[in-house]
Amino acid sequence: MRIIECLIKTLRDSAIFNPEVQVAPSCILWPDKDRQWEAVIPRLQSELAELLVLGDYAPESRMGPAIWLRCVIAGKAPDVTLPADRVPVFYLPGVSRQDLRAIEDCPELLKPLAELQFRGVIWSQVNAKDWTIMAFLKSDQGGMGLDVAQDNEAKNAMQLALYRLLDEELELLKGKRLDKDYFNTLLTGGDPVRDLLQWLDLGDAFQTTRGANEWKAFVEVCKSQLAFNPQADGVLAGASKLATREGPWHSVWERYNEAPKRYPNLPNRIRQCKPPDLGIFDTPAEKLGGWPQWNAEQEQSLQNDLLALNHLPAHDARTRILDLEKTHAPRRELVWTELGESPLAMAIMHLAVMAEVTRTALTAGAVADLQVAYATQGWRADDAVLSALACVSRASDVEAVTMATRAIYLPWLEESARYLQKLVYGTTYPGGGVAETPASYKIDRQCTLFVDGLRLDVARRLSMTLEARGCHVAETMHWAALPSVTATGKAAASPVRTKISGSDDCDDFEPCVAATGQSLKGGYHLKKLLNDNHWKVLERTENGDGQGNAWCEFGDIDSEGHARGWKLAKHIDPLLAEIAERIGALLAAGWNSVRVVTDHGWLLMPGKLPTIQMSKDLTDNKWGRCASIKPGAATSERLYPWYWNPNQQFALADGVSCYGKSVDYNHGGLSLQECLTLDLVVTWAGSTSGKQVAEVTDIAWKGLRCTVGVDGQYANLSLDIRTQAGDPASSVVVSVKPLKDNGTASVVVENEELQGRAAFLVLLSASGELVAEANTVIGGE
Structure with missing residues (x-):
């Protein structure tokens, strides 16, 4: 029960009477000579409909002079309606019990109430003294029976914090020492460390958002708990102590670490302070x-x-x-x-x-x-x-x-x-040619997804992303068709490659339809060849119906690499997230599996790959790391057979060099990074295994910080706490945190009012999909 509820009950109980020998009291008189309760009367009126106040005539506020209060009892005040089943309570600020009893000497304005002490009851202590705040909190005879400090600083702080004290739970206060620190902390909102960090962050603007009483309480709490006076010492002195992290400031620093982005000005505050001499000794982090x-x-x-x-x-x-x-x-x-x-x-x-x-x-x-x-x-x-x-x-x-x-x-x-x-060179390339490559297996209800430039290491990242989303991924190693460029490689990765060949006079590495000689450049004839051989071709946003077999293309890795150079590294993960989303949509559309294929890998070197020169007189066509040599031209370059026609040969640049212009990103040559690739066959994990993808196994609360341990496939998962598992807007943490490599993560709930409330721990995929959940109680049970 809250203090305010206890106060209301005590007030109302004072009107209890024995109907065998007494009549019902006409009112309850609440004298308050020192006006200690006056500040919270409006709050009490919101929960005590029968409470009226002696004062200037203001019936809309249930306030009026003594004669008006008499009229209310008599039912002659049409501007006020009281609950029929409640005894009216008259709060009398500036009036004591003694004032009422001295009828001849009491002020004229008070005399209309004097006789009510006989027809009503006076709410007072058992010793007939008025109820002060201190007495009500301490007394075990009609009061709360709490342990309250009685020094002047505690009394002043208690008076200032009374409004918030009313909402405190009585059971939580029993056995606790209520001193000036407690009341000051209560007045500042119950979280002095948060307030201190906000003050350090906002500076003078913090004080302007606080009332005089709250600011005073804040200063007193800092003086008591941190031996620091914000008013006298100033923001920069506080920032310096925060950075030093000694004594009680260590816990302030730990709190800052939990949510540093909430205090964006703090780093610059610390930069304005002079740190210890960093050069005279080797000091650890x-x-x-x-x-x-x-x-x-x-x-x-x-x-x-x-x-x-x-x-x-x-x-x-x-x-x-x-x-x-x-x-x-x-x-x-x-x-x-x-x-x-x-x-x-x-x-x-x-x-x-x-x-x-x-x-x-x-x-x-x-x-x-x-x-x-x-x-x-x-x-x-x-x-x-x-x-x-x-x-x-x-x-x-x-x-x-x-x-x-x-x-x-x-x-x-x-x-x-x-x-x-x-x-x-001079032997057999493991990728072979079209004649040595077996035909693709045509698995019913499989969609083949072509991703341009899915290098092996990037394919491994994609595989981990998919597994984190609840997919099962099977990997198969492949060697790209030579030269390792899209013109040659995409057709080689297609399920109709046995219908494709290369002409003897081709110098741009583009194969053609074997039956008609039509070039595949532009993509039209490849799509037609797929359709003619009973493969549905899905456009970029189409998912199909999950029936038969399909081919689709997605992903911009290669084009992004050519456009961005080394900066491709910054965009890999978002690109893979899009590809994973596409695969998920295809599986959801009913395909039993999605086979991810690619044409080639690539080299990436910040500061540009080395270059070598080749005379234009020797080549018909020259790409980044490959070149077709003119018929009859004499060259010392190593020549390799074209995948689509072994009679057509081309040169590959030595090492990792490029022909001509130097760039960060390129392909077309012979290296493990360009030529060794992965095929991925993706299915829902549930179709091959009944095991849960990821499971929360350990939950530990320390205050409002929650640390969890997760087993299973937790790569690329993140942890959130929500009041409603499926609603991202119900998140209660400062920020969602990714799981570490050991399967753990910690998040912080900043709102202390949520402590003890039931909630859900949820694990989220990179796209925000809910992977797993577990019940918890904020702050621990």
Whole structure:
């Protein structure tokens, strides 16, 4: 029961009488000589319909002089209607019980009420004294029986906080010491740490949004709990203490870390303060991590160290990167990373993976050995480069990551490409030609989805995204058709490739319909060939009916790569999310499975791939990494047979070089990154396994912070807490958090009023789809 409910009950109970010997009281008189209760009377009137107030005539506020109150009792006041089953309560501010009893001496304006003390009852203590706030809270005879401090500071704070005290639960206050700190905290909204952070963030604007009493209470709470006076010391002194994070300020810092974006001005506040001397000693991150200046210096130092890798051999550069990762990894736990101020600290994590993977050169064994080595570990170097580039935006940071990539990744890439080219030249390319490639299996109710430029590492990301959405993905390794360009590769990935061939005079790598010789350039004749062979061709937004077999094309990876260069790294994940959404729509339309195929991979090198020159006199057509040689032209270039016609040969650039113009992104040559691809066959997980995709196994509350553990396929999932599982608008957390690599995540509920309320933990896919849910109680049971 709330205090206000207890107060109302006590007031009403004072009118209880014995009908055997008494008549019903005409009213309840509530004297309050010191006007202690006056501030909360309007609030009480909202819940106590029979409460009237002695004062100036204002019937709309149920207030009037003594004679008017007499008229109300007599039923002669048409402007007031009282509940028929309640005894009227008359609140008398500035009037004591003694004033009423001294009839001859009481003021004229009060005399009409004097006789009501005999026809009514007076709400008072058992000792006949008026009920003060302190007495009502402390007394165990008609009061609340609470432990209330009686010093003047506590009394003043109690008076100011009375309005909010009324809504407190009596059971929660029993056994608690109600002192000035309690009342001041209550007056400031019950969350002084949040208020302190808001003050540090808003400065003077904070005080203008608070009443005088609230500001005073806020100052008193800070003085008591933090030994800090906001009024006297000022915002910058507080920002400095926050950054130092010592003593009671450590908990303030932890609170800031939970939701730093709620206080956007705080980093600049701290920057206005003078930090400790960062140069005289080596202080770890836990000592200086609260200072954005220190984090900025560490970022600059890391930037300089990465730029210096340009002068080191690859093996020394790898060692240096792994050392830098150990040094800067702790900074990823600091708030500055969440605020986007530590991009290189994030990038070095991925560069360290690149350094570790490239320790193993792909320059030994047969082609089959290279395939295994790349498919198990080597692809992670490509993925790490994309991830590192996705972390940076500023030109200086991009240059630093570029330098590290070129120092380590470029030599590894070059060596593996040259070794593969040496193995393949003069022997048999594992991708073969159309004559050696078996026909596609025509599985009923399967839709084939062609994605241009789905490189192996990117296909692995797509696979993880799909599994997180509840799909089962089967991978099959394939070698792209040579040369690794779309003109050759898309037709080779189609289910009608046995109906396609290449002419002897083709110099643009475009095959044709075998029966008619019509070129497939432009796509019309490929679609017609598919239709003629009973394959439905779905447009970009069509899902089909799930019957028979279908072909569709989706995804802009290759075109984005050519247009954006290294910046493709920043767009990979959104592109994959779109592709995953498309696959989900196709499965939902009734297709039993979706087979994802591609034409080729690609090379990506920030700072541009190396170039080699070839005379225009030797070529009929020259693309990025391949060129068709004029008939009879003498050349020292290695020549390879065209997938569609072995009699037609072309040149491939050595290593990872490009013909002519230097670019960041290219393909058409012979390398593991361009030629070794994955086919993905995607089905709903439920069709192959009854197991749940992801399951919440552990739930731990610490205050309003909830940490969960998840088993199953939790990659790319995020955690939210909602009052209604299916409604994103019912989220109660500061921000939705992605699950970490170990399957855990923590979220914070900031509204303390929700503590004890039932809610749902929900796991969400990258597209926001609900994957799993679990019941919980906010704050713990």
